Amino acid sequence: MDKEEKYYRLLKEQYGSAESIVTEIINLEAIMNLPKGTEHFLSDIHGEYEAFQHVLRSGSGNVRRKVQECFSAQLTHDEIEELIGIVYYPEEAIADKKNTFEDAEALKRWYFELIDRMINLISYTSTKYTRSKVRKALNPNFSYITEELLYRDNYAPGDKEEYYQSIINTVISLGKVDELIASFSYTIQRLVVDHLHIVGDIFDRGPSPARIMDTLMKYHSLDIQWGNHDVTWIGAAAGSPLCMLNVVRICARYDNLEILEDYYGINLRPLFTFAEKYYGDNPAFYPKKNPDKEELTAAEKLQITKIHQAAAIMQFKLESQLIKRNPDFHMENRLLLDKIHFGADKDIIELNGERYDLSHTCFQTIDKSQPDRLSDEEKQVIAKLLQSFQTSSILKRHIDFLLEKGSLYLVYNGNLLLHGCVPLHENGDLKSLTVNGVSRSGKTLFDFFETCIRSSCRHPDLHDDLNTDMIWYLWTGECSSLFGKEEMTTFERYFIEDAATHKEMKNAYYQLRDNAGVCRKILLEFGLDPEDGRIINGHTPVKEKNGENPIKADGKLIVIDGGFSRAYQSTTGIAGYTLLYNSYGMTLVSHQPFTGKSDAIKNGTDIISTKRVVETEMHRKKVRETNIGRKLEEDKQDLVFLLKHYAQY
Known part of the structure; x- marks a missing residue:
């Protein structure tokens, strides 16, 4: 038996029937037509665990944007800020809020209201994902409860209202409501970012690179370009x-x-x-x-x-x-x-x-x-x-x-990711x-x-x-x-x-990366489209206070090291850049120094300073146009072939 025949026999055995293969082909085709997920790019973290955690939890402002889009017509500014703080730091924010209530009934009403808002936010942030992917994002300890609440709109009003109220009342009476809300927060954090890129330098300078590594090892989807x-x-x-x-x-x-x-x-x-x-x-x-x-x-x-x-x-x-x-x-x-x-x-x-x-x-x-x-x-x-x-x-x-x-480098969704030069x-x-x-x-x-x-x-x-x-x-x-x-x-x-004698002469790359023609040549060297592709670069802090622009070569190259490390911030004038890439395009986010999570919770402060739009897609990019989409298309074609030759295998 040759390898191809063995492969198709194993594939046939995996799906079990022609009907199952048809179902999977339909599923793959549907997934490829969903909007592309959000990519989040971080670089040069250098052991700064607290600032890293905040950027990760906030999705570089993506959580804030989702909350504002979902509730701008329903909630006040203060209510929106309170909800954002709970999504960022649920345990601390809930503990602070509980101290403001004088009686149990008022606290209970707040819990009901908050759970309703969190469920609506989960629903809003999950619109471009399949149900199976959303299910994987849920805390398994509360997946049954979350799914029941999440899909309650599938029923006529009033049909199961007592049922839903009973779920929440029971969770409160068992003392598990804070854990449930925290699970909602972490689900939202996971849904607003589909994939994380760390473009180098986790270690050295800052005090906690090991804690950053522990966090990354639990993250749902990521890659790392070594610094x-x-x-x-x-x-x-x-x-x-x-x-x-x-x-x-x-x-x-x-x-x-x-x-x-x-x-x-x-x-x-x-x-x-x-x-x-x-x-x-x-x-x-x-x-x-x-x-x-x-x-x-x-x-x-x-x-x-x-x-x-x-x-x-x-x-x-x-x-x-x-x-x-x-x-x-x-x-x-x-x-x-x-x-x-x-x-x-x-x-x-x-x-x-x-x-x-x-x-x-x-x-x-x-x-x-x-x-x-x-x-x-x-x-x-x-x-x-x-x-x-x-x-x-x-x-x-x-x-x-x-x-x-x-x-050392990665070609991903049409972009070249590298730390140095x-x-x-x-x-x-x-x-x-x-x-x-x-x-x-x-x-x-x-x-x-x-x-x-x-x-x-x-x-x-x-x-x-x-x-x-x-x-x-x-x-x-x-x-x-x-x-x-x-x-x-x-x-x-x-x-x-x-x-x-201390001066270190940089490679010519650092002058020539301002040249769009040079960047196109580099993209070609790595097998990328020189017109649509971009270089995402870390390693050298952008001195924004001196007027340096992190977007170079007419947008062909983006530098995202703006000084995450406190050792650089006096030179750069900021506390780092991060990049978001969703189905609508790219957004570069610059940050101010992190003042602590207690400040973020109590005063609604964030470290996001400004956003710079790098590009806007002429059409909304779909999964089909990504690395994952190309793999799904290969899988689909294999299944189509197997279906046509089902009896043969």
Whole structure:
């Protein structure tokens, strides 16, 4: 039996009868004629869990819009704001509201009124979905009750009114009404967004990337395009000591070491002990102030400063070793430890023919005759740390999810989603990287990078092979699609006061992406329609306060990193962009800093600032025109073929 015959026999067995096949063909054709679902794009979350949660719960304003459309003619402004707060944060908002009632009867009347409004809102937000899809969005603990209330209009008025009132009265008497309303809220949140795109950088800087990962793992439909920070965490789990030390260094820099210890269970004690032995106070390595935490004590600050130095020096040593074993990377100019002239009074480095004094140095563990050699103690610390990273079950679960749902780029519904850049020369030609005699650029280079990442993850026992080294190259290499600069000047920012040495020249992509012709060439490279397609880009914060526009190249490219991370907000002037793409077109939403959910509940405040319409569809886009629609059409054609040849199989 050939594979085709086996496939159709299994398909016939699955449906059981010709009538069932006919029913499914009708169902698939009907689904393809429904309006396209809403896509929600987020980028560069960087551990900012509270703001992320609010954007997710609000659907970047989509919940607010649905409530206003549904009730603008029926409810007052205050009633609408109250309902929005309940949909966003049901547990907290209901608890606050209950305290305002003086007697049980008044509270009961409010419950009846609220349930009626929530059911109407569920009905309104589910109009473009099949009943089966709506059923999947319901909390299974309350699905029977919700469906009974949701489809009550199918009956003549008064026929089952006592029946419905009995349902609600019983739920109230059992003390389950708050849970029921909360289930309605989460159903509405799920229905207003059909699919979520995370366009890179969940990790680093902010305090709670692990909580964000836990939330994403429960989300109903999503994909992830890896960012440069995500890839270093993947590299750490895949066995790269260099990526691991970078993760530790950044956690120390942003006072987030408890992410490693308390959440992922990584034992930092060997590093603490080593750092305490060799390193001291050093202002260049002080942790940045964390607005979510109490001020560090002097002892805590000193301990983190020491750890920060230890991780950085070991990182610089390992980076030098990696560069020397990978001449194809052409990173010899970053062999900085070899360029240091160690002196009795001061150390000097020579860069590009210029000599610079080094300040705030911490070279106690550097062998001046062989600067990139690790001491035996450093090797032991790295080995223990790496073992702890690779045996963390929670970290493994998160990384496995990133690998399952993630990729370096994604072609989805006619758009190209990527975190960083497509490396280009100044004339707009694709920039290539040659490894082992094979030159790659554009889509082929992206595919090569992703193959290296996945191969390294399949072999976590290999720590310095090409695949694992390539993950580090993605963090800092000139032709990296995630880095997008000529070189990363981390060393210079720590040790050289002259700010001119800190500059990092961006790839030509970041100037040329304003050019619609260049964007069309990139879309063609990835197999997309250059006229209808768009590039959705993260990675580089848009400096809106300086007049930068996130919509570039006549709308062919949209940048959605506007500064979710608080570390960027003083530079960008806003707190991030998000993008919505529904059947009517695209809307770019800019946000102001999140002031807390209590403010959102009590004062009706939101973080949505402005909306910019990117495009309006000439016709309302249907499921048929999406990635899912194309898959459904293939399935339908297979069933049509099977029906015609039913007796044969």
